Amino acid sequence: MRIDGACQCGYIKFEGEGDPDKVWVCHCADCQAGTGSAFRINLPVTGASFRMLSGEPTIFIKTTAESGTPRAQAFCPKCGSPIYSTTVGDGPKPSYTVRVGLLRQRDQLTPKRQNWFRSAQPWVTGLASLPRNEKGA
């Protein structure tokens, strides 16, 4: 499936191809801190199909991931929106793990798996019963 997205300020734009069956939620502590939220939603995009259409992200190398694998995390230097993570090093990578929240097609990308559930926030499975407002409050 073709995907495209942009950061909040519009400086960074990208596109690629991802398999909707590969969308996953990650509850690891790094993803909680990196989003400031409860989890990330990710989609792997093949390196051959991934194209940055505009802008240049800042790269942060995270070396203390729970999995032990160093990761290059890309974000917009102007608005801070997280863009993707990938393997460390120069040149094109085999895969980019794109942050689904900034994709135009996010409504069609339903997670199929949740990783690092041992550190999931206990309330994330109970949102159906949490009081809700349709707009702000």
Next chain:
Amino acid sequence: MKISGACQCGSITVEGEVDPENVRVCHCTDCQINSGSAFRFNVPVPGNTFKMTGEPTIYIKTTAESGRPRAQAFCPKCGTPIYTTSPGEGQQASYMIRAGILAQRDQLIPKRQIWFRSAQAWVTGLDAVPKVEKQA
């Protein structure tokens, strides 16, 4: 309740006092895009209790669904979102801290979700999505 937190790289630390009754989830499209996730999870910290080390980058977002301009702070080195507040110089009345960066996040249970009209359809059904304790 006292809270403290830091960005992923440690350049920015925050602390302050919160009322855990005010923790909320926000499903607005701005929060989806700027977190890269399905929603944000916020807690307000009164300005007179808020302390910070390090210097975040401020992005002024002017097209919020609510219509209000907001100053969004993030770490320039690792991109971690820190807070939003009202635009302007000096101490603000309140800082909406991103609860995911707080050491006490496991004790901060959301009491309300807002902008539910743009919530991701699957977000209330996570209990049924296959779970892996570590990663697969």
